[in-house]
Amino acid sequence: MPKVGRLAVTIALLVAVAGGLAFAVATLTSQPEAAVYTATPGRPVEVTMQTVGSYGHGIHDTWVSYLTRSQGSEWLHTTVWQVPAHTRVDVTIYQYDSGSPLRNQQIGMVQGTIGDLATLNGKSFRVINANVGNGVAHTFSIPSLGINVPLYGNNPNANLCAAAPCTTASPHNIIKFSFMSPGPGSYPWQCFVPCGLGFLYGNGGPMQTVGWMDGFMKVAA
Amino acid sequence: MPSESTGQSEPSSGGTSPSVSGPERTTDGQVDDTHHWWRIIGFWVVMSAIADPLFYYLAGPHIPPGTMSNVAQGAQFDFNILIVAALPVMLAVWIYMGYAIVNWRASRNGPEPIGGPRARSNIPIQTTWIVFTTALVLFLFGFGTYELVQPGGAGGGQGPSPIWTPASHDVLPIQVIGQQWKWTYRYPTFGGFETTQLVVPDHTAIAFHVTSLDVVHDFWVYQLGVKADANPGQDDVAFATPQQLGTFVVRCDELCGLWHGAMYNYGSVLRSAKFESWAEATEKRLAENTKFLPAFAWTYTPDANGADGGYYPDNVDPYSTVETYGATQPGEPLPSTKTTKN
Numbered sequence: 088m089p090k091v092g093r094l095a096v097t098i099a100l101l102v103a104v105a106g107g108l109a110f111a112v113a114t115l116t117s118q119p120e121a122a123v124y125t126a127t128p129g130r131p132v133e134v135t136m137q138t139v140g141s142y143g144h145g146i147h148d149t150w151v152s153y154l155t156r157s158q159g160s161e162w163l164h165t166t167v168w169q170v171p172a173h174t175r176v177d178v179t180i181y182q183y184d185s186g187s188p189l190r191n192q193q194i195g196m197v198q199g200t201i202g203d204l205a206t207l208n209g210k211s212f213r214v215i216n217a218n219v220g221n222g223v224a225h226t227f228s229i230p231s232l233g234i235n236v237p238l239y240g241n242n243p244n245a246n247l248c249a250a251a252p253c254t255t256a257s258p259h260n261i262i263k264f265s266f267m268s269p270g271p272g273s274y275p276w277q278c279f280v281p282c283g284l285g286f287l288y289g290n291g292g293p294m295q296t297v298g299w300m301d302g303f304m305k306v307a308a
Numbered sequence: 309m310p311s312e313s314t315g316q317s318e319p320s321s322g323g324t325s326p327s328v329s330g331p332e333r334t335t336d337g338q339v340d341d342t343h344h345w346w347r348i349i350g351f352w353v354v355m356s357a358i359a360d361p362l363f364y365y366l367a368g369p370h371i372p373p374g375t376m377s378n379v380a381q382g383a384q385f386d387f388n389i390l391i392v393a394a395l396p397v398m399l400a401v402w403i404y405m406g407y408a409i410v411n412w413r414a415s416r417n418g419p420e421p422i423g424g425p426r427a428r429s430n431i432p433i434q435t436t437w438i439v440f441t442t443a444l445v446l447f448l449f450g451f452g453t454y455e456l457v458q459p460g461g462a463g464g465g466q467g468p469s470p471i472w473t474p475a476s477h478d479v480l481p482i483q484v485i486g487q488q489w490k491w492t493y494r495y496p497t498f499g500g501f502e503t504t505q506l507v508v509p510d511h512t513a514i515a516f517h518v519t520s521l522d523v524v525h526d527f528w529v530y531q532l533g534v535k536a537d538a539n540p541g542q543d544d545v546a547f548a549t550p551q552q553l554g555t556f557v558v559r560c561d562e563l564c565g566l567w568h569g570a571m572y573n574y575g576s577v578l579r580s581a582k583f584e585s586w587a588e589a590t591e592k593r594l595a596e597n598t599k600f601l602p603a604f605a606w607t608y609t610p611d612a613n614g615a616d617g618g619y620y621p622d623n624v625d626p627y628s629t630v631e632t633y634g635a636t637q638p639g640e641p642l643p644s645t646k647t648t649k650n
Contacts (some may be wrong), residue, residue, distance in 0.1 A: 191485070191522055192417065193492050193502040196597040216600045231570065233504060275570045277489065282528045288522050290488055295566045 090216060119298040121166035121305060122155045129176035131265065133169050134168060137173060138185040138225050138278075142299075143250025150293040151221045151282050152223075153300060154251050162252035166276075166302025170268050175201075178227070178236075182260040184282075185255040186240015187224035194226050196262065200235035205275035207239050214241055225278040227262075229304060232274060269307045277301045344411065350462050352403050356396040364587075365391055373533045376556060376577070377548040380533030381603030393448060421460050424531035437497040470545050474513040479547075482508070483604070484540035486516040487524030489567035491558055496604040498587045506558055509583035510550045518544040523645070529575070535561065544608040550577040 088096075102150050124132045135156040142152045142164070153166050170176050189195055190239040195215045197205045221240035228235045241247055241258045248257035278300040281289030293299035375381040410645035417453060457471045466472075473479075483494040485502070494502045499524075506529075508514050518527045518536040518553040527546075531554075536546040553576075560571035591598070 104343075170606070173376060190596065190603075191487060191502075192600045193504075195600060196594070198504075214597045214600070218600065230573070232505070259401050275567050278488070279490075281488070290565070295486070297566070301566055 092253075100197070118303070119167050120163060120231055120302075122163055122165055122168040124155045124158055124168060124170050126171045126174050126241055131177045131178045131283060132170045133179070134170065135179045135181075136227075137181040137251070137253060139183050139248055139251040139253050140224075141249045147252075147293070147299075149285070150296075150299055151284065152293060152298075153225075153278070153302065154250060161303065164251065166298050166300075167305065168302070169305040169307055172250055172268055172271050172306050172308055174268050176268050177265045178263065180236075180238060180262045181253070181255065182224055182238040182241070182262055183223040183248040183257055184240065185218075185243035185245075185247060186217070186224040186238075186282075188222050189217040189237075190281060193278075194228070194235055195223060195237050197236050199229070200231055200236060200264040200266050205236050205262055208261055223280060225280050225300070227276065228279050229274050230277040232244075232266070232269060234266055235279070238262050238264065264271060268304075268306050271306050274304045274306065275301065332366050345405070347409050348404055351407075352396070355399050357402065359399060359629045360392050361394050362387055363395060371592065373530050376552045376554065377534070377550045379502070379546075379548040380531060381551070382455065383533045386452070389451065390448065393444060397444070415633040431516040452637050467544055468542055470547070474515075474547050474549070476513045479513045480509065480645050481515045481517060483606070484508070484516050484527050484536075485540065486522075486564075488516070488522050488561065488565050489560070489571040490526070491525075491560075491571070491573060492605060494601075495587060495591070498591045499595070499598055500601060500604040501591050501598045502601055503590055503594060504573065505590070506573070507583060507586050508550050508575065508577055508579040510553055510577050512580060512583075513547060513549045516546045516548070517606055518546065521608060524566050525563050525571070527562050528559045528561040529556055531556035535560065541607050553577050553579065 091245055103154060116284075124134060126132045137154045138151070140156065141149050142153055154162050155165050156162050157170050169277065183301070195214050195217050197203055206212065207215075212256070215223055215237045217237070221242055222235045222242035226235055226237045227238065239260050239262070245258040248259075253259070281294060281299060283289045283292040283294040284294045286294070294301070295304070324478050349394060368384075369375075371384050371391075373380040373383055375384060378502075481496055483496065484506075485492045485494065490504060491506070492502050492504055492508050494500055516536065517528065517532060517540045519542060520538040520540045524536065524540070526539050527544075528535045528547075532548045532550060534546045534548050536544040538544065555574050555576045558573050558575055560568055564571065
C-alpha cells in the first residue's frame with residue numbers, strides 16, 4: 088500500500104475510534120429531560136408520577152417505567168426532576184402495574200416520609216404485607232434520605248394499562264406521601280422491587296437505566 | 309581484566325564504585341582509598357535509625373484505617389511494621405543513588421563512564437543484597453501470615469469458614485444484606501428486625517454475617533477495618549470489636565450496577581447501654597414489619613424465575629418455586645439470647 092494510502096487508513100481509524108469514544112461518553116452521560124418544579128412561597132411542591140407495567144413505545148416497549156408529570160400537566164418520560172431546597176414535597180403516584188411478593192419485605196415499610204406514613208387510595212398506611220393481596224408493584228426510594236414507600240399492586244387479572252401514559256380509566260392505585268427536600272444536590276432515587284421482567288433476577292434493563300426505574304431528584308438552592 | 313563491553317583496561321570515569329575489598333585506582337592512576345562502602349552504610353544506618361522511630365511514633369498513629377476497632381488497629385499495626393521494614397530499603401536505594409551521583413558522576417570532559425570495575429560482578433555486594441532482601445521478604449511473609457490468622461489480626465473478611473473466632477462468648481451477630489443498591493442489617497438477637505441503620509456497641513465482639521440478595525457486593529467498613537464480599541447464597545463472616553465511639557462509613561466495594569457509587573451509608577458505635585436502648589426501641593418500632601419477614605437465616609436462596617420474590621417464603625407467589633428461604637444453616641444453633649455485654 089502506498090504511503091498516502093496508509094496515512095488515509097490510519098487517519099480513518101483514528102477518526103472512527105474518536106467518534107466511538109465520543110458516542111460512548113455522550114450516551115453514558117446523557118440524562119432524560121428534567122421536570123422542574125418551582126415553589127410558591129409557603130406552599131409545598133407537588134410532584135406527580137405514574138408507574139406503568141410496560142411503556143408501550145419505542146425499542147423498549149415492554150420495559151416497566153416511571154413517568155413524571157410536569158407542572159404544565161404534561162406526562163414526560165423522565166425520572167429526573169428538580170425541586171427547591173428545604174421545601175415540603177407532596178408526592179402523588181398513580182400506580183398502574185400489578186404486584187407480587189417482595190424479595191425483601193424490609194422495603195414493604197414506609198420510612199422517611201413525614202410521619203413515616205403514606206396513603207393508599209386515601210387511607211393511611213405504614214406497612215404493606217407483600218405476601219397477601221396484590222402484593223407490592225414498585226417502591227419509590229431515596230436511600231440517601233432514608234425514604235422508602237411501597238406501592239401497592241393492582242390485580243394482575245384486571246385489564247391493566249400497557250402503554251404510557253396511562254389514564255385513570257385503567258385500574259390503578261393512588262399513593263400519596265410527603266417529605267422535606269434536603270439541601271442542594273443531586274439525589275439518586277430508584278425502585279427497589281427487581282421488576283425488570285425478562286432479566287436475570289429482574290435486575291437488568293429498566294432497573295439499570297435512568298429514565299425508567301431509576302432517577303435523580305435534583306435539589307436547587 | 310579488560311572490560312568486555314568497551315575493551316578498556318581501566319575504569320573509565322572519574323571515580324570508582326564502592327568496594328569492600330580495598331582501595332582501587334582512579335582513572336588518573338591515583339589510589340582512591342576512600343571507604344565509600346562504609347560511608348554509605350554508616351549514613352544509611354544513621355538515617356534509618358532516625359527515620360524508623362520518627363515514622364512509627366509520629367506518623368504511625370495516623371496511618372489508616374485508624375484504631376476504631378481491634379481489627380482496624382491490627383491493620384494499622386501491620387501497615388506500620390511494613391513501612392518500618394520498607395523504609396531502610398528505600399533509604400538504601402536513595403542514599404546509594406545520591407552518593408553515586410555526587411561521587412561517581414561522569415565529568416564533562418572525562419572518559420565514557422561505561423565498563424570498568426562497576427561493570428563487573430561484585431560477589432560480596434550481591435551476596436549481601438540477596439541475603440538481606442531474602443531475609444526481609446521471609447520475615448514479612450511470616451509476619452503477614454501470622455497477623456492474618458491470629459485472633460483480631462488484620463484479616464478483614466474472614467470468609468465463610470473463619471480460621472479463628474473471638475474468644476468471647478458474648479458475640480453480637482449482625483447480618484449484613486447487600487442488594488441493588490443498599491445495605492440492610494438484621495439483628496437476630498433482637499427479634500430479627502431488619503433496618504437500614506448499622507449501629508454497634510463498643511467493646512463488644514461483633515460477627516458480621518455478610519450475604520447478598522442479588523449480585524456480588526462488598527461490605528467495606530473502612531474505619532472498623534472490616535471488608536467482606538457479599539455473595540448471594542454465602543455467609544461471609546467478619547469479626548471486629550469496636551473500641552471507640554463515633555460514626556463510620558459503609559461502602560460497597562464491588563462494582564455492582566447503576567447506583568454502585570451511591571451504595572453507602574453511615575453507621576455508629578454507641579456505648580453498650582445506649583445500643584441496647586436503640587436496639588430495643590428499633591425492634592419495637594419495626595415490629596409491625598418484622599412479623600412479615602421470614603425467620604432469620606444465614607443465607608437466602610435466589611430465584612431467577614421472575615421480577616419478584618423467591619428469597620423469602622411466599623406460598624402465594626405464582627412465579628416462585630422456592631417455598632423456603634434458608635439455604636445454609638451453620639453447625640451451631642442460631643443465637644437466641646441478646647448480648648449482655650456492658
